[in-house]
Amino acid sequence: MALLEAQNLSVHFGGLAAVKSVTFGIEPGERLALIGPNGAGKTTLFNLLTGQLKPSGGKVFFKGQDITNASVYARTHLGMARSFQITSLFAYQSVMVNAMIGLQGVEKSRYGFFQPLFKDRALKAAAQALLESTDSWDLRDEIVSSLAHGQQRKLEIALSLASHPDLLLLDEPSCGLTTFESADITRRIRDLGPKITVLMIAHDMDLVFGVAERVILLHYGQIACEGTCDEIRSNEMVREIYMGTRKQLGAGR
Amino acid sequence: MSQALVTGLNGLSYAFILFLLAAGFSLTFGVMGVLNLAHGALYMLGAYIGLQIVNTLDLFWLAIIVAAAALAIIGYALYAFFLKRLYGRVPEQGVLTIGVAIMIANIVLWIWGPRAKIMQTPDFLTGVITIGGLSFPIYRLFVCGVGLVVLGLLWYIQDRTRAGAIIRAGMDNKDMTVSLGINYGLVSTLVFLLGMALAGVAGVIGAPITGAYPTMGDNLLLLTLIVVVVGGTGYIQGTMLGALVIGLLDTFGKAYIPQVALFFAWIVFLAVLLIRPSGLIGRKVF
């Protein structure tokens, strides 16, 4: 059974169809990349899948359940999580607080209103583990807004893992990162293991081909083509739409 | 029952006063997204300034012009010194303008004293027209006339001029409008000043009807808020419709059930806010 299934998803803004009849599925453990030129509707599709946007038509199924009308937070509890293209952290809190708030989201303890947060040893230990896994433990007392962009992106992904998701939606994880940092992110995503399924929006082709097994190309809100990396790499239409006919995909910039 | 017609005229003229007052607020609120809670106090200031001129110089038209100009100047000062620096910060705009309103009310009290002032209608507009045994005050008809003219003017600007098109475009998508090279900032400022001037006009013309007393600012602000929410922002027709509903509701309410008159206006306000926040004829807000 597919972990996530989108059936005929569409959404309109005024007269404009931002996403049109998108149908695809993703199997457990799979690594799927979503590519496409700017404005193709990739983030909009993500918003539909995570519930930030209600579709004008179509359905979304997760683990067999119809979640089309489920709220954003309910989907997180079901096992979906996402990261954002534009870093979306708690800018004026410390890294440690960010981690703790992030981890708490799916814990019952988040409604505790009397005991101090910082006395919760289990939560602190979990936060330490999370931060150490992304090499951010040393920064734990830093205020997020004072961190470098690369460090913020790492925290961005760490937060999306905080709810122990089965499906991780990454929106441009390497956005604004140096080549070195992107390679690091690529490695980390690859090392996530088979228990986590990854759907990733990316522009960086090294990242796409380094991680993905399958690729979907979105153009003007519709799926233009999909296939394995090799198929996409050699596809004429993809080259035309995405890179311009002269450049060859994956041949570096 | 025919007395209802006279009450109806009173309600209509009151509605036009509300319209003139609310139009200014609706423009700044809808166009600039600015929450100016000093609007009622400014109306009151306009009324008092007009009153002063009428009582000392007995020149009605001059009073209107001076009040409009004074309010435009004060409005500009408000914008330049304060509101410009609070761009996008709505709660702070509200708090600041509340403070300004309180200050204006106290200044008015200081200068003109606590007792309510009555402004006589100018001689050439005093008196009644008798139709079918009913007496309709000429001044009320005058107010309706002015209101209709302003309504027509604003409606025309909104629908048929370039400035109106710019404003409507800006309300839909400010960034796009600016990036098209249109000086939206200038247009917004002019709209703001226009709104202030209208409040001044409303103050002077409305004074013979609403009276002038130092605590009227609050009352009028609240009425403005109700009118704007009920009618909706973005379309001048909406503001007029809101003013009609509230003006008539309030006048008839006061005539027949005095104690609960304003109470109903608030109920309508809450109902609209919760069921249809965009108002009767307004741009979709949610």
Added chain:
Amino acid sequence: MDEELSQIPGGPPIAVPSPQDPAARRVPRPLIETVLPIAVVAVIVLLLPLFIPSFVSSLVTKMMIFGLFGLSLNLIWGYANIPSFGHAAFFGVGAYTAAVIVTKAGFSNFWFSMLIAILATAAVAAILGVPAFRVFGVGAGAANPIYFLLATIAFGELLSRMAIVMRPVTGGSTGISGIPKPDLGLGAKVSADQYYYLVFAIGVICLFLMYRIVNSHYGYGLRGIHDNERRMQALGYNTWLYKYTSWIVAAVFGGVAGVLFAYFGSTLVPNNLSMVTSDISFLLVILGGTTVFFGPLVAAVFYVGVEYFASIYLPQRWPLIFGALFVIAIMMIPWTKGRYQGLGPEVLRLWKKVTGGAA
């Protein structure tokens, strides 16, 4: 350069050493240094009435009551970024409920009136909160809460008009007067001078509860919503529930302040429900700052002091000064990192200077 304040708003005052410092680990100050300032203030407040004329202790009582009022609004405005121009609605409901219970319903027990007032305030908040948050919006809501603010204004005005209309119960526009001093039951009646201590005791309890709440898991949930509601939802938080419950909690504490106010002044008028009184609450929040827990309390001391002196030297011009306070507060108080840096942080800085700072 002065050391940075702890960046956790409302958290205990903690020195955060610079990143170069090898001991860059947040060390909670020994209990003695966080408890000390509180103990000092508490002792001062408790002993004060022995040294000052009773009109001054009356002023201090007012400071405590308004401090509680401001702190209750800070729960939602400062911590969850829910601004409200109608908080006096709850203050007034609490006050009027207690007053009606004691003067009209014939129950003279202070605690009973407090209990009913709390229930009434919670009920009103629960009812009004449902529609209010429908117009709040997410993301855009916090940044552009115009309609929510208008709704909060409407609540205060509506309740104030209801108070005018329900003459038999609320005394109409003249309000309720002659509220007796609290009867604590078992024959213990509180005199005007002793009321100070009752307010202090209840104030301390409320402050303690609020402090625990804002530093709890739930409280950090509110802080998260303040900074980034969208992310909170993505992390699994039902942000509506957080906002709604915090609205009710803030209302209840505001209602408690109202009860204390009713017994303090012995007179209530419909304006205690309307924006005229709500103005005071958000002035206190902004003036006091939202980075430190006790900010509004400091602002209340300042406010009551200024009001007192104005009433002596410039009684006619007090509204002018009052209005000017708003303008000054907005224009002069820095708004950084999403929070107001008001009098609260200033007092904290002073305290640290006085106690030699954190080495």
